[in-house]
Amino acid sequence: MTSATTRPARPGPRHAEVTAGLALPARTFTVTRADLVRYAAASGDFNPIHWNERIARAVGLPDVIGHGMLTMGLAIRAVTDWAGDPGAVVEYGTRFLRPVVVPDDDLGVEATVSGRVAAVLPEPRVRVDLDVRVGADKVLGRTRAVVALEG
Template identity: 50%
Template sequence: MGTELAPTTYRVTRADLLAYAAASGDHNPIHSDDQVAAAVGLPGVIAHGMYTLALAARYVDEYRGEPGGIVELSAKFTKPVVVPAGADGTEVRVSGVLEVRDGVETVSLTVTCGDDRVLGNPKAVLRG
């Protein structure tokens, strides 16, 4: 059955995306420029999928109380996280269910923005 972990909501702003681009080296302008995003058919500037996946990992770290405990992490990028300009940006909500099988802890995550599940089957396996 598993244990439900309390959800956490993370605010995501354009400033966060700029910081992530600088730290990760992914400077695709769809994460910063409205015109470029519109030109490729997006509803607006979107977060890096990897930024959202990093939030999922952060959530698991926060549950554990320390970083570095995830041995496996995976997800599909199913829907974009659109980030409006301004200090409000948007919000990404993460929740999880912890299961233990054969002594191995696995957290199955749910990551949403508005009504959309933005990650498909996000999952973290923890260090034993």
């Protein structure tokens, strides 16, 4: 019997089959103002720069911006989908370079995540480096994850 907490993982790559330079499938995520409201409710982060245009502009932002942790969470999905198991990520970090400006329309903004295996490590682990952009702008920097793979 499968429950939400014991969901079987999708088979991911095996450590022995992965080489440095291997590209992960690119992913594109759309973020709308409605997504910001849902994320605020789930995270408890109700900072008005994420929902109030007047306040966002008053503090020097161009408009309402997405939560940094939401952007970070979307980016790691490219890795967990590739690995087949969210629990395979054993380390993850990034630097926030630019805010993700979310327009007040039904289209939102698209963040594109691409990645590659930067290093094959022992134990059997790999380091994955991600490139996260909105349009031509890189919004996250030094985005890296260490992933444990099956032998």
